[in-house]
Amino acid sequence: MNKFFVDDTVNEDCKRQALGIYLHFPFCRRKCDYCDFYSVVPSKPWQIEEYVRALIGNVSEICSADVEDYLVDSIFFGGGTPSLLSPGQMNRIIVALSQKFRLSGDCEITLESNPATLTPDSLCQYRRAGVNRLSIGLQSANEGELCELSRIHTPKDFLLAFHQAREAGFDNINIDLMYGIPGQTFDSFMRSLDFAVGLNPEHLSVYGLRIEAGTPLGARDPSTYVLPSEEVECRMYLACVDSLKKLGYNHYEISNFSKPGRECRHNSKYWNCEPYIGLGTSAHSYFNNVRYSYVSDIEVYCAGILSGLPHSELMAEYSEITPDDREREYIMLRLRLSEGICVRRFAKLFGRDFERIYAPRLAPYIKEGLVYLSGSRYALTPDGMLVSNSILCDLIDF
Numbered sequence: 293m294n295k296f297f298v299d300d301t302v303n304e305d306c307k308r309q310a311l312g313i314y315l316h317f318p319f320c321r322r323k324c325d326y327c328d329f330y331s332v333v334p335s336k337p338w339q340i341e342e343y344v345r346a347l348i349g350n351v352s353e354i355c356s357a358d359v360e361d362y363l364v365d366s367i368f369f370g371g372g373t374p375s376l377l378s379p380g381q382m383n384r385i386i387v388a389l390s391q392k393f394r395l396s397g398d399c400e401i402t403l404e405s406n407p408a409t410l411t412p413d414s415l416c417q418y419r420r421a422g423v424n425r426l427s428i429g430l431q432s433a434n435e436g437e438l439c440e441l442s443r444i445h446t447p448k449d450f451l452l453a454f455h456q457a458r459e460a461g462f463d464n465i466n467i468d469l470m471y472g473i474p475g476q477t478f479d480s481f482m483r484s485l486d487f488a489v490g491l492n493p494e495h496l497s498v499y500g501l502r503i504e505a506g507t508p509l510g511a512r513d514p515s516t517y518v519l520p521s522e523e524v525e526c527r528m529y530l531a532c533v534d535s536l537k538k539l540g541y542n543h544y545e546i547s548n549f550s551k552p553g554r555e556c557r558h559n560s561k562y563w564n565c566e567p568y569i570g571l572g573t574s575a576h577s578y579f580n581n582v583r584y585s586y587v588s589d590i591e592v593y594c595a596g597i598l599s600g601l602p603h604s605e606l607m608a609e610y611s612e613i614t615p616d617d618r619e620r621e622y623i624m625l626r627l628r629l630s631e632g633i634c635v636r637r638f639a640k641l642f643g644r645d646f647e648r649i650y651a652p653r654l655a656p657y658i659k660e661g662l663v664y665l666s667g668s669r670y671a672l673t674p675d676g677m678l679v680s681n682s683i684l685c686d687l688i689d690f
């Protein structure tokens with residue numbers, strides 16, 4: 293066990309509430325044409341190191357009394373491309389976290405990565421620093437499709453990185469895949485899926501590409517590329533759900549599949565409305581019944597943290613969650629999960645009768661085969677997951 297972690301079999305820790313930590317790393321080697329996450333190409337050589345110093349400053353400024361009753365059981369380095377952090381920088385951040393928070397002995401530490409940025413040496417050192425879950429962005433195993441997305445890696449780079457990660461001791465790996473890519477066909481998507489499952493990863497995340505305004509792809513003349521039709525995209529998703537289930541993957545969330553017991557602990561916190569603290573520019577938190585986020589501006593964030601500005605001045609949002617908000621969020625997030633909503637648990641949490649309030653609105657969807665009721669649980673079917681947004685909008689008065 294790494295020296296930073298505590299043995300959480302100690303009784304006292306059992307009483308602590310679990311907490312997740314998200315660290316946003318806003319740099320990429322090159323911006324992908326479809327991406328609307330907050331990330332930039334570093335504008336100066338020392339910008340990453342400056343950001344690391346700010347992140348560590350952000351951690352050390354957290355009031356210890358606010359977090360002493362919590363046990364951190366997940367840390368997630370997301371971005372951006374956090375695999376651009378050197379292992380030494382990663383280690384410093386994890387040490388800083390271990391000095392501020394109590395980390396559980398089995399704390400899940402995930403690193404999102406781009407295969408073109410990984411080396412055998414960096415993988416071994418990340419592992420040594422405590423990273424025990426790796427998420428690698430493949431998106432597609434088709435070179436032409438990767439070019440359409442302007443990804444910086446090839447399928448070959450991915451394959452190499454995946455094997456090197458296994459050799460470095462990563463036994464919990466997620467692969468990101470995408471459907472709905474320009475030029476993609478049903479068959480080419482299925483070939484990418486076969487390529488990914490052929491590697492026997494513990495987890496797969498499969499997302500549909502959304503063309504967002506404000507991205508280079510969004511600004512492109514639509515006559516210059518061909519997207520799969522909506523009907524083909526639906527077939528891709530349903531075939532993916534079907535084949536992954538047959539291979540023993542648990543379809544536990546709309547876009548996420550895992551081997552038994554390998555669900556992403558960190559992301560599950562979001563869907564279960566559990567607390568997490570986000571650190572870094574544009575990072576979101578849900579803690580002590582408040583949702584807040586830091587400004588999406590690297591320069592403002594770094595200058596503010598490094599000059600000791602109160603954190604409240606670096607917030608982009610800060611809102612206390614009312615009981616109504618909590619109920620709406622719970623419904624929206626829980627229905628993303630295959631487990632769905634248990635009416636008994638709902639009654640315990642909110643003191644309200646889910647069936648009396650929502651069953652009349654769900655009835656037409658049950659009839660259409662988009663929602664099902666099993667015992668005391670309401671959940672979306674795979675067809676329902678395809679149209680989850682419209683069902684949720686209908687269910688909850690916005």
Ligand code: SF4
Binds near residue numbers: 324372373406
């Ligand atoms: S690597 Fe990921 S975060 Fe970076 S630009 Fe591409 S999609 Fe966006």
